[in-house]
Amino acid sequence: MDYKQAGVNIEEGYRAVAKYRDLAAGTTNAAVINGIGSFAGMFSLKELIRAGAGMEDPVLVSGTDGVGTKLELAFKLKKYDTVGIDCVAMCVNDILCHGGRPLFFLDYIACGKLDAEVAAEIVTGVAAGCRETGSVLLGGETAEMPGFYEAGKYDIAGFAVGMVDRKNIIDGSRIQAGDTLVGIASSGPHSNGFSLIRKVLPDLHEDFGGMPLGMALLEPTRLYVKPVLALLEQMEVRGMAHITGGGFYENVPRMFSRPLDAVFGIPPAKAAGTGNAWTIPPVFARIAWGVAGGGSTGPQAQEAGAELLETDEALRKLMFNTYNMGIGFVLALAPEDSGRAIDFLDRRGYPAWEIGTVKAARGTTGAVAFV
Template sequence: MVNYKEAGVNIEEGYKAVSLMKEYAARTAGSSVLNTLGSFAAMIELPQGYKNPVLVTGTDGVGTKLDIAFRMKKYDTVGIDCVAMCVNDILCHGAKPLFFLDYLACGKLEAEVAASMVKGVSEGCSQCGASLVGGETAEMPGFYRDGEYDIAGFAVGIVDKDEIIDGSSIKEGDALIGIASTGFHSNGYSLIRKVFTDLEEDFQGKSIGEHLLTPTKIYVNTILKLMDKFEIKGMAHITGGGFIENIPRMLPRGVTAVINKSSYPVPDIYQKFTDEGVLEKELYNTFNMGIGFVICVEDSIKEKVIEELILLGERAYNIGCISSGGEGICLK
């Protein structure tokens, strides 16, 4: 007689995983969460104080960065990445994250590994003030190889309709301010894995593997504080597609983002790609190049904004400006 366990799905391991995950989810529960993990659906009460609330949503995954986590046998940081990729995106429209759900899939479930990944999700939610309210853990033998996992997430945030940031007021002469990244974040890892084949290789006192697993920076708290003091016209999260694809996403028609490449220090680790023959244009079309988030403000306040970002613990630079005519981005 064939049973579910012999078919490759261990229900008991699943129960164990959920038990471990509940603890991490409970750490993030805010006052607007009306029920606990384990119900068929999460119930969230909209917070008070919004005149005309708009829900802002985003979903993303971690991609092939997961391969580094498998090889290093370190699973918690990719959970932070999963949250960061979603909440940084909805932040671009001025939204404060409310709650988050994750999706975890594998070939053979190991409760401790799955829980470690969700621990990272919990940490990411704590960093941005979101509640981890649910998710799905799917064990799919024969579909994923044993030891391999995939993780994706879904974030919901809120913003008053009158305070949505959509880039429509951006004009010629406005300044572009870049906020430093914490590494490669979660993009370009298919190319990274071709260039960095030895994860034990030392680079500036740490192994390459440690550098590559540095989690994506979550910019939520910094930007929400900045929004309380200054008018931000547009924002871009530098993810897949790098500078070239992401900065133009915040611009209205008829203007160009002019980026001064020498305006900030590009991390030394990118030299490895140049040494391997990767063209500069491809670098700026793949990676964040040391800048994980870009904001657009009036030129007259750029120095004050940078000063405030530094006070908030960020490394920030005036990386360019907006010019009239054309569309997209100009790197010089």
């Protein structure tokens, strides 16, 4: 018996690496010493120092994350080119919360039986996410593990490194009571809460506004790096939170360095008559109806879910403790800066709204409340 008979196809691995090499080439810059296929990725310290030119004390910022069970939707719909964007976004958006500009990214793909075409589609998304955020796809690993993963199943995780000047690190220490919380629109559920979604929305081909529901759910995580880094050059941002697993209740307090409360207005779940205010996107109403055990589908389910989000406090809290509910990134700003920040982001195609206020903590740990 040889390695191929044991389930590992070395030749398919070579094909995959050749495809990765071409995809990574579109993200490279002068700091990269070697190409994909080496034992390790190398990034020039000289170029790193140049990247930190003007910084008094450059600090490296790192983050790692994966895509989770959202991948199951990609397998079922045989659409693999967006989950790589998710993987990059989950890492670089976290780095961004501390003011870090991403420099490079590495990925790890694991599967039961390697298909170079599928793996290349996944890495196509990784490369696209790197290009959009100005980071380099420096390297990675593809592991074929027959008998451990089912054939046709893949997992992907990533690791990113960025840089920020120590004096510009955003750690929440400047946030104070009275500050305004500005939310930037998400593109959907991003990469969180899919274990629940898969249970309550089993029919991925259900009509959702003229498209399969599964395709709407596969919309990749929004990348906030470029507009927010540009905003940091224009004004003081006192704190930032990436709304990931745990929703508002777990992620907003992470931006505070001391006990403070975040108070949000309850957003409407129906778009009619809300003007330019933050409105919960329909996909979350559809999820809410599934969570509540509703049996109908299509527009009726969305309407029923929207109604429940406005009337069922327990369901609303569960949803805001699981999903981003249409807000993928939150900024804490001085009140006088919020309008200018919203206009700046809107003009760059990132809708934003004043969604809450920082208050003095009523308890010893700080809390999130909706009123």
